[in-house]
Amino acid sequence: MSDSNHTESEFETITAEGSENPQPVLILAEFETADELMSAAEKVRDEGFKRWDCHTPYPVHGLDGAMGIRPTILPWLVLGGGMTGFVGGLVMQGWMNGVDYKFLISGKPFFSIPASIPVAFELTILLSAFGAFGGMLALNGLPKMFNPLFRSDRFRRATADRFFISIEARDRRFDAPANARFLRDIGANAIEVIEE
Amino acid sequence: MKHLLEKIPFVRPEILGNAESREIDNTAYSPAERQPWITGDNTNATITDRVCGILEEKPTFGWVMFFLLSLSVLGLLGVFVPFLIFWGVGVWGVNNPVGWGYAIVNFVFWVGIGHAGTLISAILFLFRQKWRTSINRAAEAMTIFAVMCAGLFPGIHVGRAWFAYWMFPLPNQMELWPNFRSPLLWDVFAVGTYFTVSLLFWYMGMVPDLATVRDRAKNGIRKLAYGALSLGWTGSNRQWHVYERSYLLLASLATPLVLSVHSVVSFDFAVSQVAGWHTTIFPPYFVAGAIFSGFAMVVTLLVPARQLFGLKEIITLRHLENMNKIIMLTGMLVGYAYAQEFFIAWYGGVKVEKFAFMNRAFGQYAWAYWIMVSCNVISPQIFWFKKARTNLWIMFIVSIFVNIGMWFERFVITVTSLANDYTPAAWDYYSPKLADVGIMIGAFGLFFTLFALFCRFLPFIAMSEVKGVMADQAHAVAEPKPAEDEGADPAPSPAAGS
Numbered sequence: 300m301s302d303s304n305h306t307e308s309e310f311e312t313i314t315a316e317g318s319e320n321p322q323p324v325l326i327l328a329e330f331e332t333a334d335e336l337m338s339a340a341e342k343v344r345d346e347g348f349k350r351w352d353c354h355t356p357y358p359v360h361g362l363d364g365a366m367g368i369r370p371t372i373l374p375w376l377v378l379g380g381g382m383t384g385f386v387g388g389l390v391m392q393g394w395m396n397g398v399d400y401k402f403l404i405s406g407k408p409f410f411s412i413p414a415s416i417p418v419a420f421e422l423t424i425l426l427s428a429f430g431a432f433g434g435m436l437a438l439n440g441l442p443k444m445f446n447p448l449f450r451s452d453r454f455r456r457a458t459a460d461r462f463f464i465s466i467e468a469r470d471r472r473f474d475a476p477a478n479a480r481f482l483r484d485i486g487a488n489a490i491e492v493i494e495e
Numbered sequence: 496m497k498h499l500l501e502k503i504p505f506v507r508p509e510i511l512g513n514a515e516s517r518e519i520d521n522t523a524y525s526p527a528e529r530q531p532w533i534t535g536d537n538t539n540a541t542i543t544d545r546v547c548g549i550l551e552e553k554p555t556f557g558w559v560m561f562f563l564l565s566l567s568v569l570g571l572l573g574v575f576v577p578f579l580i581f582w583g584v585g586v587w588g589v590n591n592p593v594g595w596g597y598a599i600v601n602f603v604f605w606v607g608i609g610h611a612g613t614l615i616s617a618i619l620f621l622f623r624q625k626w627r628t629s630i631n632r633a634a635e636a637m638t639i640f641a642v643m644c645a646g647l648f649p650g651i652h653v654g655r656a657w658f659a660y661w662m663f664p665l666p667n668q669m670e671l672w673p674n675f676r677s678p679l680l681w682d683v684f685a686v687g688t689y690f691t692v693s694l695l696f697w698y699m700g701m702v703p704d705l706a707t708v709r710d711r712a713k714n715g716i717r718k719l720a721y722g723a724l725s726l727g728w729t730g731s732n733r734q735w736h737v738y739e740r741s742y743l744l745l746a747s748l749a750t751p752l753v754l755s756v757h758s759v760v761s762f763d764f765a766v767s768q769v770a771g772w773h774t775t776i777f778p779p780y781f782v783a784g785a786i787f788s789g790f791a792m793v794v795t796l797l798v799p800a801r802q803l804f805g806l807k808e809i810i811t812l813r814h815l816e817n818m819n820k821i822i823m824l825t826g827m828l829v830g831y832a833y834a835q836e837f838f839i840a841w842y843g844g845v846k847v848e849k850f851a852f853m854n855r856a857f858g859q860y861a862w863a864y865w866i867m868v869s870c871n872v873i874s875p876q877i878f879w880f881k882k883a884r885t886n887l888w889i890m891f892i893v894s895i896f897v898n899i900g901m902w903f904e905r906f907v908i909t910v911t912s913l914a915n916d917y918t919p920a921a922w923d924y925y926s927p928k929l930a931d932v933g934i935m936i937g938a939f940g941l942f943f944t945l946f947a948l949f950c951r952f953l954p955f956i957a958m959s960e961v962k963g964v965m966a967d968q969a970h971a972v973a974e975p976k977p978a979e980d981e982g983a984d985p986a987p988s989p990a991a992g993s
Contacts, residue, residue, distance in 0.1 A: 333966060352731045352732060352733050353731070353732040354729055354730040354731055354732070355730050355732060355735065356539060356543075356703075356707070356730060356958075356959060356962055357703075357959040357960065357962040357963040357966070358732075358735040358738070358739050358959070358963060359732070359963075359966070360963075360966075360967075362732050362735075363732070363736050366732060366733075368732070368733060368736050370740075371736060371737045371740050373737055373740050373741055373744065374740070374744065377744050377748075391664065392675040395664060395672035395673075395675065396672060396674065396675050396676065399670075399672060400670065400671060400672045402674075404674060404676060404677075405676075407676045411676075414675070414676045415675065417678075417681040417684065417685065417755070417759050417762070418675060418680070418681055418684045420751075420755060421681075421684040421685050421687075421688040421752075421755070421759075422684065422688070424688055424692060424748050424751070424752045424755075425687075425688040425691060425692065427744070427748050428688075428691070428692040428695055428696075428745060428748050428749075429695075431695075431741045431744045431745045431748065432695045432699055432741065432745070434737075434741065435699065435737050435738055435740075435741035436726070438737045439731075439733075439734040439737050439738065441726045441727060441728070441734070442723075442726035442727050443726070443727035444722065444723070444726075444727050445727070446727055446729060448729050449729075454729075455710035455711070456710070457710075457729065457730045458703065458706045458707040458709075458710045458728070458729075458730050459539065459540065459543040459707055459710065459711070460538065460539035460540040460543060460962075463730075
């Protein structure tokens with residue numbers, strides 16, 4: 300699959316085994332460095348692509364701007380989790396010790412705010428953290444065990460030391476040969492089309 | 496002296512297969528140029544190879560020995576925990592008045608150890624301390640395992656361990672609810688939350704690195720296991736965007752959390768009426784002590800680990816020196832707290848308080864008190880000298896002293912106040928029995944066994960973060976090169992901020 304990248308053809312094609320009528324699902328371009336990726340990403344953005352992504356071994360600073368990604372709504376999910384935890388924590392303690400099962404111990408009030416703060420605080424943090432982690436998974440669509448990208452052997456280096464741009468076939472401007480030429484022009488050193 | 500460690504046969508590179516890792520001194524301070532955090536000629540590829548190599552190559556002799564030793568020490572838990580559960584807490588040395596013995600001492604000790612991991616992973620992250628990236632993964636692992644050891648003790652010291660679930664507010668046929676006015680229940684929530692959040696934070700930080708291991712995996716089991724654990728991560732920048740925001744939020748949540756956990760643990764003592772416990776300095780004093788002991792444990796673990804796994808260029812002398820500075824600082828904070836306790840006992844003028852503190856320093860447990868003071872206050876003072884801060888042997892030995900000293904701190908607080916309280920007729924001397932010691936040592940076995948497994952099966956260094964630091968480092972050293980193609984400069988304004 301991944302022979303030398305200086306073949307005559309514009310791109311290599313990877314087709315899923317046993318596929319009856321293979322259609323391209325995405326085009327994948329490899330870049331050597333983060334700086335090359337960054338300037339290429341700006342051009343892909345300016346060209347008007349919508350369903351595309353960069354793949355990097357570490358979060359590259361400035362790439363969000365170069366891709367035109369809008370801020371995530373995640374903080375609101377975390378806020379929601381935190382408020383649920385705090386209110387829920389107070390209500391739980393008030394109801395359990397102040398209403399449902401009252402018992403006097405050391406002359407302490409059945410329910411008081413100061414004594415309830417530690418548990419309410421911990422539950423605030425706990426549910427906020429669930430919001431942050433669960434929200435991250437949900438917004439990113441993870442876990443996603445199957446992904447056409449995993450058909451590419453070259454792509455394995457995306458988590459080690461190479462930088463990629465992928466454009467999905469669902470993008471309105473998708474056209475494998477034309478996109479391949481465009482990506483080659485903006486500095487890609489290898490291009491693959493994945494079909495399924 | 497510095498190279499003595501390399502001369503020990505166990506650590507010889509040819510046995511360990513990590514000969515390439517060199518010790519490079521990057522601790523020299525120069526205002527003109529910054530020293531790199533990652534030394535040597537490392538690139539993204541060499542970092543990946545080095546860190547993944549630990550998991551992919553055959554286990555080294557040193558690792559096998561360490562694992563087997565830890566596992567056999569863990570066996571002590573297998574013996575003494577069932578013994579305790581079968582016979583009850585009478586097998587411990589606890590008596591009347593000293594109802595809190597080794598179990599609570601160990602609990603507080605282990606929770607404290609965990610704190611350095613969260614400090615490194617969350618607080619240093621918020622302060623943008625780049626040096627955290629080389630050590631945060633291992634330190635967080637240490638946190639998880641330390642909190643597991645801590646959780647063991649409340650589980651078994653309740654006496655009837657099979658009712659330990661009564662600590663949780665679960666609906667039951669007796670229509671009882673736990674007592675939320677007790678600091679001991681606050682502890683359940685604090686430690687439970689701490690463990691859960693630390694685990695999420697650790698795991699989430701590891702997902703990109705697990706994907707790296709997945710993508711290098713050769714055999715089916717590895718592909719399956721790391722594939723499942725890495726959740727299908729592709730390094731997508733749209734995912735990184737949400738991921739980084741989530742990581743930042745988790746760090747901001749973990750920061751107040753870690754400060755709260757040992758504060759709540761200190762409430763176990765401070766909310767009671769016992770002389771020597773009933774003080775307002777306890778929460779900050781406990782938190783400082785926790786960070787102090789935790790950093791010592793990180794040094795204890797990382798000094799051998801960086802030698803064994805050939806990580807000297809990633810966990811550099813400068814990282815270790817920074818940790819030693821924190822050990823010295825927190826050691827002095829703890830020393831200040833010791834002094835302040837005496838001052839307030841005298842200044843407050845309460846007779847029992849005055850007695851409690853004089854009794855700590857000069858009473859029947861004076862030996863324990865002075866072990867604590869020499870280990871915690873005196874021994875870190877050697878770190879005023881740069882030679883000591885950058886000497887592996889000295890830092891390792893001091894870290895062991897600090898571990899011992901901080902264990903004794905909890906022993907002194909717990910036992911001296913109980914053994915000699917308001918009623919002299921009830922005074923007694925507490926000494927541990929075999930089961931106390933067996934469970935204490937066994938917990939160390941559990942800790943080191945888990946740590947050994949972590950070293951072998953999970954990425955020891957946060958590779959993706961180290962690569963980010965290296966990219967920044969490269970930009971700081973050299974002017975950014977213009978891109979190869981005809982495009983504009985790579986660092987113009989739309990790219991700023993994230």
